[in-house]
Amino acid sequence: MKLIASYTSPYARKVRIVMAEKRIECEFVEDNVWSAEPKSALYNPLTKIPVLLLDDGISLYDSRVITEFLDGVTPVSRLIPEGGRERALVKRWEALGDGIADAGIALFLERKRPAAEQSKDWIQRQTGKVESGIAAAARELGDRKFCHGENLTLGDIALACSLGWLEFRLPEMTWRLNHPGLAAWMERIESRPSFMDTKPPA
Ligand SMILES: N[C@@H](CCC(=O)N[C@@H](CS)C(=O)NCC(=O)O)C(=O)O
Known part of the structure; x- marks a missing residue:
């Protein structure tokens, strides 16, 4: 298997942490989706990372499909309950974590556009989603x-990857100060080797 990803994507980090927690070996292929010829374009028609290339040539995307697949590869450290309501509740946490990253990334990209082209309404809308x-x-x-x-589930991993990405790209969103309980949880989660080994580069 090969993971096409970057060291900064919160969705890719989620997948890398799932692999680490479940002791799944995988080759890492670095990609830059903003380059002229992103590798992911060959395997994902949406040209987004992460993409998991299976040994039989099938490519899996997006990160939620990949994490679900990986959790079934080995029973080591189950991260998603088998079924029913429990499974839906963990996937709901994953959706919340990913959704915070989706809004944060939309906000970050908007702010990178020339000042005159930026939409204040759009920035406000995405900021509201991150905060709520x-x-x-x-x-x-x-x-x-x-x-x-x-126990640790995929919900913790998704949420922590999004909050970690926010600190990396939008440090002015001082969520730790506003939410001390969440900050205490984050400190515990990010002390795990799987998190320490996948920190976005400084
Ligand atoms: N829902 C997707 C989101 C993936 C995503 O948006 N990845 C970003 C990198 S963090 C990307 O590839 N962006 C390129 C683009 O939107 O063109 C997932 O969970 O995998």
Whole structure:
């Protein structure tokens, strides 16, 4: 298997952490989706990373499909419950985490456009989604150790990757100050080797 990804994408980091937690070996192929010839274009018609290339030539995208696939590859460290409501609740946390990253990235890209072309409304709309997403995560997490149940799940991984990306790209969004409970949870989660080994480059 090969993972086509970057070291900065929050969705790719989620996949890399899932692989690390589940002890799945995979070759890493670095891609820059903003370059003239992104490698991902050959395997994903949407030209987005991450893409997982399977040994039989099939390419899997997007990150939610990949994480679901990987969790079934080995029973080591199950990250998504088998089925029913429990499974949906963990996937809901993943959707919340990914959704915070989606809005954060939209905001980040808008801010990179020439000042005269930037839309204040769009920036406000995306900022609102990031803030309300984080507030919902903090509220639902309370002072629990994990997003769902008593163990690490894909929900914790997705949320922590998004919050980590926000700190990397939009450090002015001081979510740790506004949400100390979430900050305490994050400190515990990011001390795991799988998180420390996949930190975005400084
Ligand atoms: N929902 C997708 C999002 C993937 C995504 O947007 N990746 C970004 C990098 S962080 C990308 O490839 N962007 C390129 C583009 O939008 O053209 C997933 O979970 O994999």
